[in-house]
Amino acid sequence: MTDRWTESLSEYLDGELVPEDRRELGLHLESCADCAQTLRELEQVVERARALPDRAPEHDLWPAIEARITGRAEAATKIEPARIPERLAERARPVRRAASVVSFTWPQLVAAGLAVALLASAAFWLGTRGDGRLAQHTPNPAAPGTTFTASRAQNSNEAAIAELRDALARGRQDLDPQTVKVLEQNLASIERSIREAQTALDADPANPYLRRHLQETMTSKVNLLRQATFLASAP
């Protein structure tokens, strides 16, 4: 069942239609049993969503939280292993109570940077050695619109990077200096990968893999900047 009004039923339900559309749809509902039935079902979905109960975690998370916020890392090791994911115990470390300063979780940043750098290097090596298996799974660069799409995505990423860089510069004073240092190292690794990919792409503009690799590396940079900006501005 679909008609021109079907897509407006949620807005009708939420009271978000302009008065004229609301009046017209109201009249339609009087004569269309299908739409009236769909509206009733949508109402039930909303009612059930609002009535969903909260679900407490199966395990008490407080001991690990307390260990982190009080800096008593040793307390985390006393937590029953099955109750807390092992990686959380490994990550337990003192958290600075000087709350106005934000710091990344160290292993997260270091792991992210290393992972990006390693993946970028490995992917770059694979892409430039002419591995035909990779090319089989990449889009055809000659396909209409591919170049335009890639170019638009790249422009979009560059704009996002510039915007995030500005936001991060504004919130930089709120980040722990050590965090800033690691962040800059990771960004430098990613930027090096981007430069390499761009140089290779200049030499082989039709290589679909290099196009994708460049795009993905830039996306990694956007995401790292986004995370840093978020942490600097989080409430």
Next chain:
Amino acid sequence: MRDTHPGVALVTGEPEAAAVAEPSLVALAAAGDTRAFERLYRQHVGRVHSLACRLAGREHAEELTQEVFIRAWEKLWTFRGEASFGTWVSRVAVRWILTWRSAQAVQRRRTENNEILEWLPAKAARPDVAMDVEAAMEKLPDGARQVFVLHDVEGFKHEEIARLLEVSVGTSKAQLHRARMLLRRHLDR
């Protein structure tokens, strides 16, 4: 939002302890009192954990819940009491979880396509089986599930959802309608 009345909640989780108004607990916690923060945690952990389950999946929910409360502790000094602590901490949770999800998406590109929708039968096969909204929500495409949870479960407005998810208001409305239309197929008759 589900609760928007600052200052009215009383924390009575410990029978032997006198009921303490939530703003007092927040003030104590902001001054470094971990016992006060523990009581806030116990009061609101269910809500944060539910949100994590619905936005990120059960397998990551406990870890994310823990991280959210650590973030809340670190950022407690920014809490101004304009809304309830529950509303504030749920916003901290949403922002943290969505950021986590976007980082995950770099490695695990889960595209929204029609294959994901194939799990949905036309109608419930057994009328006696009540609709399991939670289970059905987990199967929704990512975008539709995020908007549905934020709008219909958590009570966010489309404008705020659009900002959080970096989409247009129109996209938020379209995703909400899509989610509701998919979920209605699981209503028992």
